[in-house]
Structure formats: structure tokens, C-alpha cells
Amino acid sequence: MNPTPFGTNTNTETNTDTDSRTKTRTHTPSAAVPDALRDFETPVAVLDVARVRANARRVVAYCAGHGLRWRPHVKTHKSLRVARIQLEAGAAGLTVATPREAEIMAEVTSDLLLAYPPVGEARLRRLMALPAAVSLTVALDSERALDDLAASAEAAGRRVGVFVEVDLGMHRVGVQGPDEAVALARRVRAADSLDFRGILFYPGHIRLPVEEQDADLAAAASRLDAVREALERADLEPPVVSGGSTPTIWRSHDFPGITEVRSGTCIFNDRDMVSLGVCKEDACAYTILATVVSTAVPGQAVIDAGSKALAKEELRSAGAGYGALLGHPELHVAALSEEHGIIRLAGSDWKPRVGDRVRVVPNHVCVSVNLQDRILAFENGAAEAWPVEARGRF
């Protein structure tokens, strides 16, 4: 990691306790921990709001250049304030995965896409109870989901848009080919309470470094072409073709016929995105501020950011460890317990002391955000706690 715009902080701290053991301590200069963050209890998530805004502008500019809409997935941030930044930058609607995300985000947009199969009576009840002004679209891949949705929408007296989800090679969800896509789209058209609004795909299997994505992308594009052509032949031309993931974000225009991009991670970025070449280190807007709590074991420092702050997810690209240390490109968080992160110091001249603070870029930002009650939004030298309103289920 390069030094961040936060700069370095030569942190001379005076302990103001009155006890006789009080002493003035000069901390090792700790890159990238600004003064304004010094009093906060750790571990805590910190957002560089200027970077969030810059990330949003970058995506909107890319989309504008290719005639695409950005309908960002809010799973990454689950925050109304971050959603407002996205919408103010030019996002057209929002994407959600859960009823709670939909309920919260209905406060800031009337154009919601549930990019998740709306299966189960309880889930449908919550979706049908969204404010009437919300234009809801859902993605699905089964007759069962479609029929239950149609029945619920009719009972609730609302119209719901449907994207038929298509599998372009990830093999998670999505119909497998043109015939099934046509059959489902026809069934949507036949339902009085539903509107066929297009097709949706998620190319989450394309994670190679950006410069090596060509073959996988061509295969996905070919599958997409086949589905689109079959729908057109059946007089079911999809008004919207919704795609995009952050690893493929700058290649979104290579998916034939695509009209919108849902990429969510790009608003914060993370160690995975840096290692895939999707962004530079200075586009990582989210870190965990942590404190060194032990140096008792030789050759390592232990910080208070563990799996309950960073999430213990392997790097999806190649590489070891669970987080990068700002200002210490030679180091990473090598091991995690629930409340401990272990940094092995071999190869570094950093001499951590108990009480020092560091900032960690997690491997996968979405799952780290999901662990937080609140995020310290840091801008213009001041920090403010932002709630993570759409976290949780209820």
C-alpha cells in the first residue's frame, strides 16, 4: 500500500492520567492514522469519504462513456448516506439482496432491484409491503418463484418487474440457456401482475486479473448473445440487460447489449480488488482502525482487528493473509482469531509497541462492513459515526 492522502502522523501523546506511572510517550510515527481518529475505541471501521465520492465519480464517468446506467448494489455499504453519495453522483436506482436492504433503501430511491430470487412467503410479504411509490424489480430463475411472486403481487394489488436471471458461467443461479429464458419470459408476460423488464446476469466467476479476462469474458458474451437472440426471435426483446461485477467493471461494455451495471464493491474497494488490478491502493476507501494489543510473542504484533472486524475470508485472488496494512506494504494480517489479528514482522523494520495504531484494508470489504454497527466517516479532518442501517435482517 502506498502512503494514503491521510499522510503520516507523528503522534506525540501525553497520558493525562494523574497516576505516578504516567509518562509522556512518543509513539513510532504511524503512517495513515490521522489525529482525528486517535480517541476512538478500536477496532472500528473508517471511511475516507473523499475517496468514496471519487470512486462514485469514476464509475459514473465510465458508465456515461459507454451509455450504461449504474444501479449499484448496496450490499457493500448498507448505508443510507453512502447510497445518497451514489445517487447524487448519478446512480440510477439501487440494487439490494435482502428485504431489509429494500426497506431501508426505499427511503432514498423509488427504483429498487432485488437481485435475488424472491422465494418464501415471509420474504414476499415484506417485499409486497414496500411503499407503493417504489418501482420494484426482482430477478428470478424458476417457475415456482415466478408463480408465487405473481400471486403475491396480485394479492397486494401491485405490479412487479421481473428480470429473468441467466447463468453466464458462474453456475450459481440463473437459467441455463435460451429456451429456458424464453419460457420464463413468456410466463412473466402471461402474469397480469408482472412486467417483463429484461435479463440479468452476474459474471462473478470472472475474477482473473483484469488483463487476463478475455477468454472468460468472450465465453460469457457468447452465452449472453444466444439468450438475447432467442428472446428477440420470440418477440421478447429485453428492455434492460443488467450485469456487472466489480472485478469486471471496466470491461462491462464488452458484454453485448448490456444496459446497466450493478457493481457494488467499487464504491469502497478492498485488497481483493487491488490484487486483481481493478483499482489502485489509493482507491480503497474503507479500513479497519486497530490497536496493537500484544507484542509478547517475538517476531509478531497482535492487533484487535480479528475475524469479527475484518472477516476471515481468504483472498479470492492469489495471496496470503486477511488484510493489508496502510503504510506498511511489506506486511499483512497473517492470521485471525475472533478478536485478534496477527502481523508477522519478518522483513519489516516496523517496531510496533503496545498501544500503536494501524489501519487495515480487508480482503473483502462487503463482509467486513456487515460486521459493523457503525462506520466512522472521515472527511475534512473530522470523523462522524454513520450507521449501517441495512445491516441485519429485522
Added chain:
Amino acid sequence: MNPTPFGTNTNTETNTDTDSRTKTRTHTPSAAVPDALRDFETPVAVLDVARVRANARRVVAYCAGHGLRWRPHVKTHKSLRVARIQLEAGAAGLTVATPREAEIMAEVTSDLLLAYPPVGEARLRRLMALPAAVSLTVALDSERALDDLAASAEAAGRRVGVFVEVDLGMHRVGVQGPDEAVALARRVRAADSLDFRGILFYPGHIRLPVEEQDADLAAAASRLDAVREALERADLEPPVVSGGSTPTIWRSHDFPGITEVRSGTCIFNDRDMVSLGVCKEDACAYTILATVVSTAVPGQAVIDAGSKALAKEELRSAGAGYGALLGHPELHVAALSEEHGIIRLAGSDWKPRVGDRVRVVPNHVCVSVNLQDRILAFENGAAEAWPVEARGRF
């Protein structure tokens, strides 16, 4: 997994919607999903309260048989109601890792152990603000943590107990040998506001199947012996020797001089504990209830329990996947996205349909609980939502 006491559920469900597509559906009998859970939105955590009580009784009986106290770590459940079950069963005090856990658990016990270095002014402020009636003990391994704690305690006008944490081979935190343990214990004795209450260790490195733990356990015991003997020679005999992890729980009495066991996971258990031989499948009290949301990709079913419900942690013992399916011992959750769990069906005769429900035992229960707002406590055929009060930081 064996069939659970919940039994099987031949679930004939009538869709009561008035739509013309309404039909009566007979679900595949789904083992281990009781009727009382049918209406709940998924994914949701479910607790078998009878099993929780049985697990508590088993640990208390073991401890009583070996003259040990059980001071369970609440990080596993973060719930006041579960803590009450532990205390009613005979637990002597509670162990916590965070200020929030301490604040919440102070409602049900006056004997709290923070098994975590109390480093940082904000953390110390919260600890010193605990109700005066709370007897607080903390574990630490550094002079810096000790001196700051002493100063804070003196300023707050309270006494705090100290355990010197000793590394028995895990190499996470803890002083490295007898000399350092004696030096820190002396420094505790010299601080007016602190009481030396003993030593603490966490044998988290001993995770082998129970029957193969002997060599690692002997090495740890030898390190423990050396520290205890040095302290005794220095007239600093530890009143308490606090140890125990769930993987070693039934071997706790093999640690020389041990007086208390902090094991936390044993209250719920998980796939890891089953695979290590620590417990049988029928001691797993916590599951995630999930719904099949897609069967579009041949050979697999997708459920709505992903990494934001189960946590994407590798099995710490050997084995693939992220969770075991109750009633389907031939299957496991093979892959996770944030809101999707993928079950590969090869080798199973289960024919899942969209809308079917399953229950999943996570690999590591503590991190799954930490993802929940609430847990459905299921007992005597009825379910009640229990909050997870100590989740989060603030």
C-alpha cells in the same frame, strides 16, 4: 448428521393465495425442520434450547468431577438468556472479550473476566465505568497494558484483578516464559489498584482430534508447570489457573494446577467440534434455517444462507465446505457467496425444490452468531426470538 430430536416433518402446505396459479403442493419430507419454524423468514439462526441446557449440564458435571470451575466465554452466544442458562447450570462467573460484552453481561453476573488485553484509553474508560459491584479481572501480557490499567483503576477508584497471560504454545498472546511471568506478577503486586489473581492460558493450538492431543498437551503442560513453579518460588503462587478451550475441554484436568475452564463454544457446538470428536452431532444446538432459492443449475441447490449467515470460515479441522446439513449426512454447503450457499447434490438422492427448507450447522458457531440480530429459541414446540445483546461494539 443423524436425524435430530426435532424429527421429520411431512410438510403438506396449502397456498392460500387467491390467484389462479394457486395450487396445493406436497413438499418433499424435509428432515429436521419442525412445523413451528415454517413461517419464519430465512435465513435465520435457530437454537435448540433443550440441547443448550444439556450441553451446559454436561460441562458442569465434567468440571464438578475434576474440581474445576466453569467460567464460560460468552463470545459464542453474546446473549443474556444463554448466559443465564449457563449460570443457572452452575457456571461461576463469565468470560468476555470486549467492553460491550462486559457491559451487557454485568446484568447477570458480578464476576467478569476480560480475557483480552485491556489496551487503549477508550477501552479502559468503558471497563472502568462498569457497575461498581462488578468484580473485574483482566488478562494481560505487557507492562504497558499493566501500567495503563493500574493508572485507570486508581483514577476510577476501583480495584481490578489481573491474570498474567501465559503462552503455552499457541503463539498468539502471552508471556513467553517463567521469568517474564514472575516479573509481570511482581509488577501487579506493586500496583495499589491491582490484585494478582493468577495466570491464564488459552490452548487454542491444540485442535487435533481429541484422541491425538497427547503430545501437544504434554508440551503445554510442561510450559505451564515451569511458570507455576517459578511463581511459587517467587512467593507468587497463582490463586487461579484459568484455561480451557472447547477442543480440549474434556482434557482440561490434564493441565497441571488448572482451577477454571473458560470453554465457550461447548454451549452450542458446531461442525468443527463434531469433526474434532469433541461432541456428537446431536450436541449441536445452533443451526441456520435456510430456504432453497434456486435449482436452476443442474446438480446443485442454492440456499439463502451465505457468508452473511454462516460465515465463510474454512473448517479448522480437515474437511471441505462451510456447513453440515441436518438430515443429509451425505451433503454439505460446498461454496458460499454473501447471500447464497451452494449444495452439490452428487451422491445424494435428495431432490430439492425451490421453497424447501433445510437447517445447516456452521463450521464455526461463534462467528455465525456474531452475524445475527436475533436467534429463534426453539423449545417445547414453540419458537421465540432472543436478542443477541452483546453483538457489536457500541
